[in-house]
Amino acid sequence: MVSSNALLLLATMGLAANAAAVPPQPQLQQAFEIEDYVNEDGSFTIIDLPMSNNEDHKCSGHDSYYQDSFRFHWPYFLKPTVKSESLQSKITLDSLNKSANALYDIAKKSKKEYGHPTRVIGSKGHSATLKWIKKRLSKLSYYYDISEQDFDAVYGRVKSATITFEDGLPLPDVKGMSLTPGVEPFLGHVIEIPNLGCDLEDFLPLAPIKKNSIALIERGKCPFGEKSKNAKLAGFKSAIIYNNEKHPKSFSGTLGDNINSTIATVAVPLEQGEELKAAILASKNKLYVNYAVDAYVESITTTNLIVETKKGDENNVVSLGAHTDGVETGPGINDDGSGTISLLTVAEELAGYKINNKVRFMFVAAEEEGLLGSTHYANSLSPEANNKTRLMMDYDMMASPNFQFQVYDANNIDNPKGSEEIKNLYIDYYVSHGYNYSLIPFDGRSDYVGFLDVGIPAGGIAAGAEGINTDNGKVLDKCYHELCDDVSNLNFDAFLVNTQLIAHSVATYARDLSDFPLREAQAEPKTVANEYKYRGSQLIL
Ligand SMILES: *[C@@H]1O[C@H](CO)[C@@H](O)[C@H](O)[C@H]1NC(C)=O
Ligand SMILES: *[C@@H]1O[C@H](CO)[C@@H](O)[C@H](O)[C@H]1NC(C)=O
Numbered sequence: 001m002v003s004s005n006a007l008l009l010l011a012t013m014g015l016a017a018n019a020a021a022v023p024p025q026p027q028l029q030q031a032f033e034i035e036d037y038v039n040e041d042g043s044f045t046i047i048d049l050p051m052s053n054n055e056d057h058k059c060s061g062h063d064s065y066y067q068d069s070f071r072f073h074w075p076y077f078l079k080p081t082v083k084s085e086s087l088q089s090k091i092t093l094d095s096l097n098k099s100a101n102a103l104y105d106i107a108k109k110s111k112k113e114y115g116h117p118t119r120v121i122g123s124k125g126h127s128a129t130l131k132w133i134k135k136r137l138s139k140l141s142y143y144y145d146i147s148e149q150d151f152d153a154v155y156g157r158v159k160s161a162t163i164t165f166e167d168g169l170p171l172p173d174v175k176g177m178s179l180t181p182g183v184e185p186f187l188g189h190v191i192e193i194p195n196l197g198c199d200l201e202d203f204l205p206l207a208p209i210k211k212n213s214i215a216l217i218e219r220g221k222c223p224f225g226e227k228s229k230n231a232k233l234a235g236f237k238s239a240i241i242y243n244n245e246k247h248p249k250s251f252s253g254t255l256g257d258n259i260n261s262t263i264a265t266v267a268v269p270l271e272q273g274e275e276l277k278a279a280i281l282a283s284k285n286k287l288y289v290n291y292a293v294d295a296y297v298e299s300i301t302t303t304n305l306i307v308e309t310k311k312g313d314e315n316n317v318v319s320l321g322a323h324t325d326g327v328e329t330g331p332g333i334n335d336d337g338s339g340t341i342s343l344l345t346v347a348e349e350l351a352g353y354k355i356n357n358k359v360r361f362m363f364v365a366a367e368e369e370g371l372l373g374s375t376h377y378a379n380s381l382s383p384e385a386n387n388k389t390r391l392m393m394d395y396d397m398m399a400s401p402n403f404q405f406q407v408y409d410a411n412n413i414d415n416p417k418g419s420e421e422i423k424n425l426y427i428d429y430y431v432s433h434g435y436n437y438s439l440i441p442f443d444g445r446s447d448y449v450g451f452l453d454v455g456i457p458a459g460g461i462a463a464g465a466e467g468i469n470t471d472n473g474k475v476l477d478k479c480y481h482e483l484c485d486d487v488s489n490l491n492f493d494a495f496l497v498n499t500q501l502i503a504h505s506v507a508t509y510a511r512d513l514s515d516f517p518l519r520e521a522q523a524e525p526k527t528v529a530n531e532y533k534y535r536g537s538q539l540i541l
């Protein structure tokens with residue numbers, strides 16, 4: 001194993017340099033090639049001694065004494081420059097497991113208020129998640145700057161939504177759209193809106209004389225939120241949006257961040273939209289239904305946690321993100337506890353290395369309410385800071401129980417230049433390790449959107465949500481957005497591989513961006529990403 005002389009020598013040199021606070025001594029580093037042998041936090045990677053190149057004798061001695069009670073850290077100039085294989089080797093199943101269990105305990109802090117564990121924004125589970133990340137990374141304050149960015153997010157809850165005909169029969173598959181306001185039960189006149197309701201003009205000729213009118217609108221062309229806003233402006237009391245395609249599952253979506261400008265809006269499947277249209281015809285335009293939505297929307301303040309290395313070239317920033325929040329219905333350990341833990345673990349291990357480019361870990365909030373935190377952060381970057389951000393990598397759901405290795409299908413034509421290079425880094429990794437991968441649409445479902453919208457190249461991987469595993473025909477994450485998204489929902493094989501891949505991505509780009517495309521001009525920030533069907537987990541149009 002380790003020659004104890006070598007160990008002593010290296011330790012003495014580190015301490016001496018530290019105590020005397022002498023400036024770096026390049027000759028010394030050169031002679032002993034120290035960068036290759038010294039690690040962070042009391043672990044040493046020793047090769048017999050300076051000139052010997054015997055790789056077999058590497059030994060990484062993680063000692064519980066150092067880990068738990070005292071983290072010895074080498075002065076920055078003595079750390080080895082980050083290397084992918086080395087950083088990857090620091091990621092262990094045991095630490096991922098410990099973190100996952102800790103995060104589940106954190107989710108349980110919401111039990112009193114919600115009746116079950118959750119890390120939804122505004123809950124104790126979410127604020128404790130932020131505190132936990134901060135506490136762990138504050139121990140590395142010699143390496144990281146941590147900043148908090150507060151922002152207003154909307155939070156909504158739909159308790160029930162019903163439509164019943166005058167004969168008392170209910171329309172069976174009515175869903176209140178996310179972030180819909182509520183409305184007291186009322187009997188309303190159903191009016192069919194022509195042309196998809198994307199222009200106020202579609203509604204105005206029909207502007208109801210009586211107050212209690214319900215707009216029946218077909219899905220398509222523009223976001224649900226726009227349709228609802230137009231209906232409100234034209235004086236309707238509530239709206240029904242029906243699907244424009246047959247779909248085996250029930251149909252719903254979100255009105256998006258449009259607090260106070262929308263009316264109560266429900267979604268119904270195509271068949272039931274057609275049933276309503278037939279009933280309008282049969283009644284000679286005198287269809288009345290009972291309509292009720294029990295829901296509320298509120299504005300709450302939540303926080304993005306931005307953790308950036310002190311060192312590294314500030315003109316070339318490597319950024320990566322995961323979301324700290326979950327949905328109300330469950331603890332969110334895979335979504336996105338897994339990505340949060342991956343980032344946290346990689347951040348802790350990266351602190352043992354010297355880096356060439358600055359690295360920014362973004363723990364963003366309110367992803368589940370429509371990518372609010374990431375979009376807010378991306379839009380808040382000054383033109384200079386935007387320009388210096390070379391890329392963004394999104395890590396959302398790393399450990400799905402029936403996982404596939406999914407890579408976002410980015411390209412350099414539709415997405416900012418560099419997005420394709422990120423995709424290829426992931427593909428190369430999976431292929432070279434003998435894993436299958438599948439490409440999945442880069443269509444708005446996670447936190448990369450806000451960055452693409454301001455011109456920053458982006459990419460990411462995932463292990464699967466509510467979709468079907470093409471290898472075995474079963475759902476990828478059977479607990480997606482459910483109460484059972486707990487520690488037992490994690491596949492640790494996928495978790496380890498994906499976290500090591502994240503380490504690889506960080507190490508690769510933190511070390512060298514010379515082959516990575518230079519930034520192109522930044523785009524104007526957009527407030528609504530109309531070109532995507534999804535915003536976060538939910539359909540928006
Ligand atoms: C995680 O740790 C628990 C004990 O805390 C153990 O029972 C379980 O087997 C571990 N899981 C993995 C995948 O190592
Ligand atoms: C929405 O309306 C309520 C009640 O009028 C008001 O208190 C609140 O500030 C409004 N919120 C926004 C974001 O406009």
Ligand SMILES: *[C@@H]1O[C@H](CO)[C@@H](O)[C@H](O)[C@H]1NC(C)=O
Nearest residue numbers: 315383384385387388518519
């Ligand atoms: C962006 O960076 C490039 C060089 O990478 C520089 O030429 C350009 O002036 C910068 N633009 C802004 C707005 O900072």
Ligand SMILES: *[C@@H]1O[C@H](CO)[C@@H](O)[C@H](O)[C@H]1NC(C)=O
Nearest residue numbers: 433434435436437470471472
């Ligand atoms: C990869 O996919 C192919 C075709 O679906 C399958 O035959 C093969 O067993 C898979 N390999 C692994 C390692 O999962």
Ligand SMILES: [Zn+2]
Nearest residue numbers: 335336396397
């Ligand atoms: Zn997610």
